Amino acid sequence: MLTTERKSLLLARLAQTGRLVARDLAAELALSEDTIRRDLRELAAEGHLLRVHGGALPLSPTHRPMAQRQGMQVQAKAQLAQKGAALIRPGQIVILDGGTTHLALVAALPKDLPCTIITHAPGIAAALEPFPKIEVILIGGRLMRHSMVAMGAETTASFARIRADLCFLGVTGVHPETGLTTGDAEEAALKRIMLGQAAEGVVLATEDKLGTSSPWGIAGLNTVRVVTTGDRPVWLGA
Amino acid sequence: MLTTERKSLLLARLAQTGRLVARDLAAELALSEDTIRRDLRELAAEGHLLRVHGGALPLSPTHRPMAQRQGMQVQAKAQLAQKGAALIRPGQIVILDGGTTHLALVAALPKDLPCTIITHAPGIAAALEPFPKIEVILIGGRLMRHSMVAMGAETTASFARIRADLCFLGVTGVHPETGLTTGDAEEAALKRIMLGQAAEGVVLATEDKLGTSSPWGIAGLNTVRVVTTGDRPVWLGA
DNA sequence: CGTCTGTTTGCACGATATTGCACGAATCAG
DNA sequence: CTGATTCGTGCAATATCGTGCAAACAGACG
Structure with missing residues (x-):
């Protein structure tokens, strides 16, 4: 070998x-x-x-077990989640990536919002149970332990068959030059595909991600809307 | 560790x-x-x-909600879960249906059991996070709200590509004549396929299910091992 | 072909980390 | 106050680590 x-x-x-x-x-x-x-x-x-x-x-923190991550930056995430939830309009088809921030987004959704949510994160899917008017499409595959999302050929193929209005993507780095980045190559490739299937991409970024960069690139900053905890959306490239 | x-x-x-x-x-x-x-x-x-x-x-003595849900028949399910977990041998490929009994089974698994678990229930998949040696295959599809499992053509096709050693199936009725039954036609069909993909089927049945029957048949009693809370396995047909 | 060089791998060995046990001190419950 | 539990420390056995070194090997070069 x-x-x-x-x-x-x-x-x-x-x-x-x-x-x-x-x-x-x-x-x-x-x-x-x-x-x-x-x-x-x-x-x-x-x-x-x-x-x-x-x-x-x-x-690093993004790879720690879920239970430990959930305690971090609770209010920042809740604030981001509010802003994110407000971007979803009734009837839209939304791709939702895994992660604690997006779990918070689910909690911030209006109880009777009618829409379709597509996710490969079992935790996200399970959290959508109390929403009667949301249709949930679960994307299958091999479950990655550290991120608790499905990945692999099956997952990629399933996403490739889908068209969505909105895609909420989780990243570990948001940098003016390297753009959106994450810590795993396969993960980056899948996120790139997810993003490509949606008309509009959104990244909910906590402050600690801004200006940082991870090894694997996903896309440039100009391809998505970056939402931060600041008072107005920050476009790092501007 | x-x-x-x-x-x-x-x-x-x-x-x-x-x-x-x-x-x-x-x-x-x-x-x-x-x-x-x-x-x-x-x-x-x-x-x-x-x-x-x-x-x-x-x-930080912030908060500890500890919303421990008081499910019905907690100890009966825990007992069943123990028996079920004991049936899984290291290295096996196991199909795990949704339901609270199977959630209890996950909790009863040895922490370092090496095996593969295939499930279309996001709750089950999420609960498997703490088991380092279990490979989790998530089956996707449209999420049914009442049972919180994926179903539909995509789900059926995914299961059809799989071969497993063991299949834990959730049912609502176990009857000597009508066999294993459930309340939804589509659900029954999917369960039949799941069962067919595994070498051995297991049904963990709480006492209240024994002798009852639901509208849609899945399979006969002789095709699976029925485990009850009794001291020894009960074969209702005998 | 022969030689040289750089890489990779396994081994030796002293250094460090981890774990369980023993034992006396401290703490808790009634 | 008394018995039981838990704590902290020291110690020994074991596991793992890092470094240096030699053998095996592939490629470069004359």
Whole structure:
């Protein structure tokens, strides 16, 4: 197995399972633990994962378990959620990405809003139960653990068959030059497709994302409307 | 389990339940209380929680709603869930239908069971987040509000592409003559397909379902294993 | 073809981290 | 006050880490 190939495998595995254990990987790949540790060290140096004793974990706050993320920036997210919810007009077809901000958006929706919501995040779908007039389309696929959204070929194909009016996209970085970015290549590709299926894209960005950049690009800032907690929408490019 | 991962788990658990008890955590994670206490001490030193005698509490006494829903037949379902969870062997591919009983089954699964779970219920999928070694395949489709599972052509097609070892099916009636039944025709058809894709079918039936019958038939009793709250499995046909 | 160079891998070894246990001190409940 | 529980510390066993080094290997170059 090629070294680069192995590193990719490690990252993919991390995205899928949410953790890597050096000893298990060495046994599975029939390599010494030293080699695995070297890989993990280098991947950590490149900023692709968090090295911990015994293996590695996904990086940074956006990759932490849901329960832990939910407590962060509650009021900022609630405020963003309000603004986001106000963008949805009756009858529209809306693609809703995963993430705690969008979970807050669901909570902020009017109870009798009639529309169609398409999502690949089971948590979002489950939260839509109390809305009698919202039709929910669940997109299937293999569930990524750290982000709790479906991904893979099946997911991509399902989204490709859809046309929507609005697409709420979750990102980890919003930067004037690199545009919208996220921490995983596959994730970035899927988000790009989701965005392409909708007439209009919206990103609800908490302040900590503004001016930051993640490894994988999704699209330029001019392709979406960026909503922040500031008093008026901020177009970073302007 | 990685040390860092365990600490994250503790924080997540604290955010979710509002308190941590050292003794219970040690039992649940199969570790000595010393290790848990050490974790709590370190997390407290890092300013992530408030160490108290016997466990830990959140730093900011903000809110802990603890909206523990009082479902019906909680202990009967928990008992059934235990029995059901025991049927899943490591490495198996399992189809899991929606419903509160199956939600209880998820809660009863061993924390490190390696297997694949296929479900069209977003609630079930979301509940599987804390299980690092379970691969979750989400089946998409149009979400039915009353049962909160995906249904329709897309769902049917997705299930048709799958082969599983085990299929846990939710039903509303278990009767010696009419067999397994449910209240919706489309639902019955989908359940029949799900059952057909698995080598073995299992129905976790609370007592109130036994001997009753709903309008739409799924399959005969002899095609599945019916597990009840009784001490030994009851085959109603016998 | 022979040599050199850079990369990759596995091994050795001392350093560090983690875990469980023992034991006395502190705390809690009645 | 008394018994039981929990706590903190020290210690030993084990696991993991990082570094240095040598062998194997592929490619560059003469």
